[in-house]
Amino acid sequence: MAPHERCRGAVFRTHMKNFSQEGLWIHFSRWSVSMLLDFTVSNHQCFATEAGLSFVSPSLRTQTPGAGRTWSDVTSRVAAVFGPNASGKSTILSAVGLLGRAIAEPGTRLHWPYAAAAAAQTPTAYDVDFTVDEVRYHYELEAMAWGIRRESLHSCPRGTRRRLFVREQTGPEAPIVVRAGSSLKGPTAEVRRLVTPGDLLLAVAARYRHDALQPIARGLRTGASTSVVGRSDDDQQVRLQWLMSRMIEDPQRWNGIVDVLAHVADLGVASVRVEEKQVPQKILERMRAVLAAGSGDDPAEIPADAIAPVARSLVFTHSGPAGESFELPLGSQSDGTVAWLAAAAPAVDVLRRGGLLVVDELDASLHPALSSALVTMFKDRDVNPRGAQLLFSSHDTALLGNAPSRLLGRDEVWFCEKDDAGASELVPLSAYATRRGDNEQKRYLTGRFGALPRVDLSGLLGIVSDPDGAE
Structure with a gap:
């Protein structure tokens, strides 16, 4: 090696x-x-x-x-x-x-x-x-x-x-x-x-x-x-929901794994946990109405996999300059932090099995x-x-x-x-x-292997050099 x-x-x-x-x-x-x-x-x-x-x-x-x-x-x-x-x-x-x-x-x-x-x-x-x-x-x-x-x-x-x-x-x-x-x-x-x-x-x-x-x-x-890890926002959210499910089902193992991934990447994160909240009744009623409109039947219960994305979220513990700890939600994390966890967690799962x-x-x-x-x-x-x-x-x-x-x-x-x-x-x-x-x-x-984009900016010259064409 x-x-x-x-x-x-x-x-x-x-x-x-x-x-x-x-x-x-x-x-x-x-x-x-x-x-x-x-x-x-x-x-x-x-x-x-x-x-x-x-x-x-x-x-x-x-x-x-x-x-x-x-x-x-x-x-x-x-x-x-x-x-x-x-x-x-x-x-x-x-x-x-x-x-x-x-x-x-x-x-x-x-x-x-x-x-x-x-x-x-x-x-x-x-x-x-x-x-x-x-x-x-x-x-x-x-x-x-x-x-x-x-x-x-x-x-x-x-x-x-x-x-x-x-x-x-x-x-x-x-x-x-x-x-x-x-x-x-x-x-x-x-x-x-x-x-x-x-x-x-x-x-x-x-x-x-x-x-x-x-x-x-x-x-x-x-x-x-x-596991196919795509790059779309929807795919990323699916992987984060998968990760939260693992952390809830097996917290002893997966909480430790996620903390290690955060430390390895030097994200400035001390620990990560899953927070589960009560979904407001108004939100449940809207979800039930959407499901009813799609199926034609009023569902007696909303499927758990439909509620999970609304009820669960990741909470990140950071350390301040004086050593104090404070928590921030997923929405306050950088795109890089989210992308790392969304890609590295499936990688760990594949490495395990x-x-x-x-x-x-x-x-x-x-x-x-x-x-x-x-x-x-x-x-x-x-x-x-x-x-x-x-x-x-x-x-x-x-x-x-x-x-x-x-x-x-x-x-x-x-x-x-x-x-x-x-x-x-x-x-x-x-x-x-x-x-x-x-x-x-x-x-x-330098083009030895091909597979490079053929970038040609000449078509833009007339557009950017014509002030009369600007709106």
């Missing part, structure tokens, strides 16, 4: 060890471990052809790690996507999340073709390699507007590929054909009878609690997308040191003993630099840009010739 990584992670690692000793941290054996190895999607929104990401080290030349090695030893903990606005960065991240949601929710739409007319008649294809408890699986599917044309799952327990199932359907009115492999044990025939053209067989098997397929589906769902965290625009409202700290949390093996993974997009080119030393390796970076026809492309940094010690930040900003 590089010296700067040890330095950045030292405070957080120390707190995590203290949590373990005090019983605040989770016992790691409670969950099975899943990892995303490779993800490829094609004919998906702005991507006309294949776009793929990989966490696998180029040094792995076989289907499985060698003797004495684990998947954590031959995979990266992070994958970063850089590029200009509207280049497709968010699209590739959302595709990963979409597959995870489709496994959790049968019937989720998976056909999102490229804008060209001909693309609507071809499938959106997904190709995923992942692991569950050190066993490698390969999952493929082709989605049409009418449903799933093809779906297959293979395992590779000891380097030998085995078919678990292949599901095919030639058209919306054609029968669904499922061919199960000899190694697949469980009620596959019963699951087949429940599958409709729009369902993934793997998703239905998970709902049916298929002996062999449910654990694999759960692993793919976790490995494909444990393994899986993948997907973050769109990691650097939104965050100081570069905090963006770096989030990445370091995943790369530090003491903080991340379960091999959790982070997939993120960013405009923070400092993450590519060498100061004080390099944080992202050449196999952990991808560049996203659009070609002359307007289709997005995803290119790994490893596709370019690089040398040890190269400053990739400088090379990127």
Whole structure:
């Protein structure tokens, strides 16, 4: 590990060890471990052809790690996507999340073709390699507007590929054909009878609690997308509500975690607590009226998840210049403080149980040191003993630099840009010739890797130089 990584992670690692000793941290054996190895999607929104990401080290030349090695030893903990606005960065991240949601929710739409007319008649294809408890699986599917044309799952327990199932359907009115492999044990025939053209067989098997397929589906769902952290205000509020729920359900553990996150980020916050208030009767009546207008029925009770955002809020304890303490509400905190807690709390949750965290625009409202700290949390093996993974997009080119030393390796970076026809492309940094010690930040900003916005201010000259045109 590089010296700067040890330095950045030292405070957080120390707190995590203290949590373990005090019983605040989770016992790691409670969950099975899943990892995303490779993800490829094609004919998906702005991507006309294949776009793929990989966490696998180029040094792995076989289907499985060698003797004495684990998947954590031959995979990266992070994958970063850089590029200009509207280049497709968010699209590739959302595709990963979409597959995870489709496994959790049968019937989720998976056909999102490229804008060209001909693309609507071809499938959106997904190709995923992942692991569950050190066993490698390969999952493929082709989605049409009418449903799933093809779906297959293979395992590779000891380097030998085995078919678990292949599901095919030639058209919306054609029968669904499922061919199960000899190694697949469980009620596959019963699951087949429940599958409709729009369902993934793997998703239905998970709902049916298929002996062999449910654990694999759960692993793919976790490995494909444990938590997608978006950048919108609504998404941020959802994550803060999630955090407050954790703090209420398990205050001993989560209050300590949130306090540590505040201290690590040097936010000037001594502690954070959840305040629950009685919702005024007038507000309840208005909420009941809105719900009644939407459903046509007057609800006897307002759902708890509708009341929580109104009744709960975070309260922050600060220290004054003379050492006195005072409290301020969430609305009085900086955007950076809120953004840090909203992003770092889901990161801690993924670090606790393994899986993948997907973050769109990691650097939104965050100081570069905090963006770096989030990445370091995943790369530090003491903080991340379960091999959790982070997939993120960013405009923070400092993450590519060498100061004080390099944080992202050449196999952990991808560049996203659009070609002359307007289709997005995803290119790994490893596709370019690089040398040890190269400053990739400088090379990127000088256009060596493309994926930069083409800024042209000439069109503004006439507008700003014409005083008669001003209102």
